[in-house]
Amino acid sequence: MIVLGIETSCDETGVGVVRLHYDGAVQLLADEVASSVQEHARFGGVVPEIASRAHLEAMAPTVRRALATAGVTRPDAVAVTAGPGLAGALLVGLAAAKAYAAAWDVPLHGVNHLGAHVAVDTLEHGPLPPCLALLVSGGHSSLLRVADLAEPVVPLGATVDDAAGEAFDKVARLLGLGFPGGPVLDRLAREGDPTAVRFPRGMTGPRDSRHDFSFSGLKTAVARHVEGLQRAGHDVPVADVAASFQEAVADVLTMKAVRAARDTGIDTLVLGGGVAANSRLRALAEQRCGAAGLTLRVPRPGLCTDNGAMVAALGAHLVAAGAAPSALEIGADPGLPVTTTHL
Ligand code: ATP
Ligand code: MG
Ligand code: FE
Numbered sequence: 001m002i003v004l005g006i007e008t009s010c011d012e013t014g015v016g017v018v019r020l021h022y023d024g025a026v027q028l029l030a031d032e033v034a035s036s037v038q039e040h041a042r043f044g045g046v047v048p049e050i051a052s053r054a055h056l057e058a059m060a061p062t063v064r065r066a067l068a069t070a071g072v073t074r075p076d077a078v079a080v081t082a083g084p085g086l087a088g089a090l091l092v093g094l095a096a097a098k099a100y101a102a103a104w105d106v107p108l109h110g111v112n113h114l115g116a117h118v119a120v121d122t123l124e125h126g127p128l129p130p131c132l133a134l135l136v137s138g139g140h141s142s143l144l145r146v147a148d149l150a151e152p153v154v155p156l157g158a159t160v161d162d163a164a165g166e167a168f169d170k171v172a173r174l175l176g177l178g179f180p181g182g183p184v185l186d187r188l189a190r191e192g193d194p195t196a197v198r199f200p201r202g203m204t205g206p207r208d209s210r211h212d213f214s215f216s217g218l219k220t221a222v223a224r225h226v227e228g229l230q231r232a233g234h235d236v237p238v239a240d241v242a243a244s245f246q247e248a249v250a251d252v253l254t255m256k257a258v259r260a261a262r263d264t265g266i267d268t269l270v271l272g273g274g275v276a277a278n279s280r281l282r283a284l285a286e287q288r289c290g291a292a293g294l295t296l297r298v299p300r301p302g303l304c305t306d307n308g309a310m311v312a313a314l315g316a317h318l319v320a321a322g323a324a325p326s327a328l329e330i331g332a333d334p335g336l337p338v339t340t341t342h343l
Pocket of ligand 3: 113117137138273274305
């Protein structure tokens, strides 16, 4: 059984193809991504109209490439991101998925982008046991309890302000690193001293919520620090500031994830979302999960950021679980809650 997945929630046109085996294993056959990120760079952020237009232009060629790579002519099901994301961008993917499903006469599965960020791990590491997911991306930062990929997740905590990826992008911008900032900041931080500046760890006080996050105070602290140096006429040690900021984010995320695992008695942690590609977060998670006796699962960096394979993976798990296909009338839901796995 072959499932094709289409992702267009932001600026990546992703098309993935997976094979669902009889034993429930899901195998990656193709993962093609066309990104419009460079077209947004001069605006300092994703411009929705440009993203939608780019999806429209990239869709058919990307589908053709994915099918050719997988050696498939007609998949047995089509999965598509129904939300959350940019309305116009989602609509392009959804319209394409409906058209392909109708033309091939196969079922359509509208899935949650956030659930797909978690499901993608199964492509590399096999079936997921009941686990805790740390989902850290451009628009979300959440700790989720995942019993089964085909069932609704249970949110344990989330950011009360900025998402982790948003903090990376904003700090990168104020350090003059351009857009998108996360990957550039990650690279630069390798040359810096993570102990140079002790930035605040938000929401870690004894009276703070145990499983929620806050990153806007950290972003402000970095801005104040940089302004202070500039006002005093000093050069900004950009790599040190980047490394110190990144250390604060990785410290809080891993500390809270391990704490949530302890609180819930869950012994497997899976990382997902674009920020899970961050080298320091991956290293610290490895170290702290090891010390706490937890099993850590992290997809390779290319599968952490948006792609179609993750959508195909979640679609395949839904098919395996016997989920009913979506109606061809489903709409895009820009604010789809994380608890709605499937439309
Ligand atoms: P969401 O999944 O919440 O809808 P999104 O789909 O836009 O948001 P993703 O593609 O999952 O987000 O992740 C993009 C984010 O990940 C950006 O904020 C980007 O800066 C960040 N990111 C990507 N690579 C890294 C990295 N190596 N280090 C830190 N952040 C990174
Ligand atoms: Mg992107
Ligand atoms: Fe995403």
